Amino acid sequence: MVAAVAATCVIGVDIGGTKVLAGAVDADLGVHHRVQRPSQGLDTGALLDTLAEMVTEAADAAPGEVLGVGFGVPAVFDRRHGVIAACPHLPLVGVPFEAMMAERVNLPVVVDNDGNAAMLAEWRHGAARGVDDALMLTIGTGIGGGIVAGGSLLRGATGGGAEIGHMVIDFDGPPCQGACPGRGHYEYYASGNAIGRAGRDAAVEHPDSALARELNAGREITGALVTELAHDGDPAARESVALVGHRLGCGLVSLVNVFNPEIIVVGGGAIAAGDLLLDPARLEVERRAMPSLRDAVRIVPAVFGSEAGLLGAATLAFEELAPR
């Protein structure tokens, strides 16, 4: 019988607005056990209990010692006090999340925004490896962000920085979603939701399109459906994705001029559109960003797909909890 090497692990937990993904992860980012549960519709206590059960299950299945737990939360997290300061999709506002989870799982706990976690995964192990100035956009329902500036993750004064989706790109624009009181924010124009909205407009405008046929058949025109039809070659769907790509590029111009990054990594569900989304964005950066800064940046898709949050939370736990 060959003895398996007992790899030291952490538990990575990616908390989303609809589901939670947890796993036991080793230092090479090997995932040894995965647990998935819905997060929607739970009250605060039930959600925290679910998270604790998932961590325990993953920890029990880990092949070696478990150093601790890293959580990526879809929230503005106040690192000074360990408290969730804003959280549009889950009942966690005001919850002293770090302390409450540490008590429930009886392990050291670290917490960060899910965009920061995804950036960390791409920076340490993915598309932005070895780079000192990088940005990550996680484009799904909204836009999550993570920033590496001068070789450090940018967290801001209270830990709530990098809310890239809440940059203003149209100061007279429509209201932002949920708890955000802003107007004309980037995520209104350049998220997966924006692709769906552009697709619905295009379906009405082009009654002969595949998009219009889906709409007439009673199907909901989501960003994912528009992307699928765009890949299938429907001109109206392609135009919808391209429109959002152009607006994505307009926001990237701000980011290029302000951060002078070497790389911008684009991930999240919307990256399923691939270059149909990224090429118009790159074109806008090419046209509009300051030339010397534009020439220094590459805009690339993320290496990690739907596991970026889990792997990033695990990376965070290794960095903050591993003995040095």
Add this chain to the structure above:
Amino acid sequence: MVAAVAATCVIGVDIGGTKVLAGAVDADLGVHHRVQRPSQGLDTGALLDTLAEMVTEAADAAPGEVLGVGFGVPAVFDRRHGVIAACPHLPLVGVPFEAMMAERVNLPVVVDNDGNAAMLAEWRHGAARGVDDALMLTIGTGIGGGIVAGGSLLRGATGGGAEIGHMVIDFDGPPCQGACPGRGHYEYYASGNAIGRAGRDAAVEHPDSALARELNAGREITGALVTELAHDGDPAARESVALVGHRLGCGLVSLVNVFNPEIIVVGGGAIAAGDLLLDPARLEVERRAMPSLRDAVRIVPAVFGSEAGLLGAATLAFEELAPR
């Protein structure tokens, strides 16, 4: 006879689009000798010669040893190669500025963007002292910027970061000035020039205003004049400054959400408008920024006025050239 203490000095040089200010500065930011010369209309060689003469004059007048020279340039400066990458107002593009000046003045030379220099002065000695996350906006003809993130000056991959004036706040907006190919940039809406433009519009709209009287008398309606009339109580001038203040605030919303700073310092000529400009900006941040981030930030006027660039360039020289 009492021997004067020979204070170790550096030479700080603030290069502007119309004039250059140089001085011998000691470690307590005492300025021992000032030189001022016009920069406008000179070709590259004449400008570099003028700068060298100014440095020599200041160095000769310094009360002690001169460690070196710090230059703040109104330019995108490529720190990797010591070359000026973009410079809208002076014939310096492509010039290997660091090496050429070091040769001419025979002293160690350090160079940075003027916005970074002003941020450094306010961070080390002024309004942002002791803070790890801060932003500086220098509002004049355009908007210059400097950023401290996580306790370091943000410079970006090539040294050209912090071009805050070139954030997009209206992606369908008018073209940017000079060499910048962007559209709808922050400095179009929220600079001193924008105050002048708003004033000209208001003069036409309100023919009974003091602004209109100045216009009819053939005076040029500049940002400075509009600010002066606003302080004198002219409602049309106040409205013009407030309009620009609101737009200034819209851009600050982006900066608050992305950087989560503890302090935003506003300087430059336009800060002559004081709270007539800052209060509408603060109101917009209060209304539109993410609440937990908004509550963490203060928006304050700069401590250093027209000498911020000179003092920042000197601070840069002390930090990079002083023996440790």
